[in-house]
Amino acid sequence: MRPPGIHDVLAAQRRTEELVVRTPATAYAELDARVRDAGAAGASLVVKHENLQHTGAFKVRGALNLLLGFDAAARERGIVAYSTGNHAQALAYAARRTGTRCTVVMPLDPNPVKERAVRALGADVVLAGATFDDARARAEQEAAATGARLVGAANEPALVAGVATVALELLQQDPGLDALVVPVGGGSGAAGACLVTAAVAPHVEVVAVQSAASPAAHDSWRTGGLVTRPNRTRAEGLAVGCGFELTQHVLRERLAGFLLVTDDDIARAQRLYLTAARTVAEGAGAAALAAVLADPERFAGRRVGVVCSGGNASEAELVRALRAE
Numbered sequence: 001m002r003p004p005g006i007h008d009v010l011a012a013q014r015r016t017e018e019l020v021v022r023t024p025a026t027a028y029a030e031l032d033a034r035v036r037d038a039g040a041a042g043a044s045l046v047v048k049h050e051n052l053q054h055t056g057a058f059k060v061r062g063a064l065n066l067l068l069g070f071d072a073a074a075r076e077r078g079i080v081a082y083s084t085g086n087h088a089q090a091l092a093y094a095a096r097r098t099g100t101r102c103t104v105v106m107p108l109d110p111n112p113v114k115e116r117a118v119r120a121l122g123a124d125v126v127l128a129g130a131t132f133d134d135a136r137a138r139a140e141q142e143a144a145a146t147g148a149r150l151v152g153a154a155n156e157p158a159l160v161a162g163v164a165t166v167a168l169e170l171l172q173q174d175p176g177l178d179a180l181v182v183p184v185g186g187g188s189g190a191a192g193a194c195l196v197t198a199a200v201a202p203h204v205e206v207v208a209v210q211s212a213a214s215p216a217a218h219d220s221w222r223t224g225g226l227v228t229r230p231n232r233t234r235a236e237g238l239a240v241g242c243g244f245e246l247t248q249h250v251l252r253e254r255l256a257g258f259l260l261v262t263d264d265d266i267a268r269a270q271r272l273y274l275t276a277a278r279t280v281a282e283g284a285g286a287a288a289l290a291a292v293l294a295d296p297e298r299f300a301g302r303r304v305g306v307v308c309s310g311g312n313a314s315e316a317e318l319v320r321a322l323r324a325e
Contacts, residue, residue: 003250004161006199009168009192012065012161019097020061020165023049025173025305030276031289039296044303046177047277048170051285051311055089055117057237058166058189058309059153063090065162066151067098075100078148082106082139084132084185084236085114086284086310087153092123103148105139107131111236111314131231133241154186154244164192170305171201178302179205183287183309184217184258185240187247193307194254205256207298209291211238211283212260220248221258234263234317235283237310257298265290270321273308282313286321 025046032044050058067079078101081091088104095102102123106115107130119125128138136152143150153159166189167180180197182190190208197204210218211233220227220243231241251258266283269290273279281289288306292299313321 001155001246002157003246004157004164004195006195008157008161009164009196013165013168015068016061016064016162016165019064021053022169023052025049025170028277031272034272034276035292035296035299038293040292040299042301043296043299045292046174046303046305047279048166048305048307049279050166051279051281051308055086055093056310056312057086057090058163058307059086059090060093061165062156062159062162062188063094064097066156066158067094067100069158070098070100074149078102079151080105080139080143080146080148081151082132082135083153084239085111085312086237088118088123089114089121091151092118092121096122101148103142105135105142107135111312113312113314117312131241132239133231152244154188155246157246160188160191160246163188164196166307167193167196168200171196171204174305175201176303177204177305179207179299180305180307181207181209181288181291182307183238183284184208184210185238185284186244187217187251189307189309190255191247191250194250198254206254207291208251208255208258209287210258210260211235211266211287212262214239214241215260216240216242218258218260221251221255224252235266235287237282237284238287259291259295261287261290261294264324265294267321267324269293270313271324274321279308280311280313280318281308282310283317285310
């Protein structure tokens with residue numbers, strides 16, 4: 001499985017540029033004040049608002065790039081995906097756009113905002129298992145039974161190339177960045193950021209962040225091998241119980257650091273987004289900001305891009321964030 005290169009990312013940007021939102025990259029004085037108070041003296045933040053993307057998350061960039069490359073026969077056979085929500089929405093959106101049959105397996109009791117959106121986009125939804133990993137097993141069975149193409153969330157070069165356009169776009173908008181902090185579930189966003197910075201901005205340090213309640217990607221990167229770990233985070237966009245070969249390969253070559261934060265850290269960052277930036281971020285979308293607040297000395301004196309990767313928060317999640325202390 002060959003990782004994509006910068007030429008693949010540039011091709012993805014050209015292929016999808018009329019179909020995705022060029023999302024804002026915005027600074028907020030109150031956010032800067034809070035991270036400096038936390039100990040990041042002289043730091044300034046730039047928020048990449050992928051929560052304002054179609055389907056409310058960055059993953060639609062990868063889904064469009066992948067499905068636009070299908071021929072008529074592949075679209076007729078269709079796809080089967082497994083997801084806690086944002087990958088599902090992205091593929092459902094891209095499938096509707098390209099006329100591709102689409103079935104998505106989601107865990108039981110999914111985020112209702114995400115489930116409703118997937119159904120509204122016309123995809124068939126199957127609810128199976130308690131976790132992302134259970135849904136993956138059922139999706140594999142569905143694909144084998146129907147002949148549809150199984151589309152994972154990370155081991156897909158075209159998906160990684162598509163979501164890498166987030167980092168490319170951010171560097172075009174703000175070339176003065178010193179660091180870029182990216183949330184990780186399967187790792188496509190962080191791997192994409194590594195590919196882009198290596199090619200066009202090697203001075204930019206890419207730092208990944210994951211919930212300590214679901215640390216499989218972090219531990220895979222630390223150990224140098226693919227590992228499975230308990231998968232208990234409330235932030236469903238980070239709720240992955242294993243490492244993935246393609247993204248881990250890229251992360252091992254380029255990633256500068258990998259931080260773990262607690263779910264409570266994430267909830268506090270969601271609250272800060274709501275109160276200081278008037279921004280709705282789901283748990284995964286707030287993880288990068290949580291990482292800066294949790295390890296402020298690392299980012300002192302630096303201009304830091306934080307990827308707000310999605311905004312598909314449920315009502316219960318937002319209530320919990322507003323009550324976070």
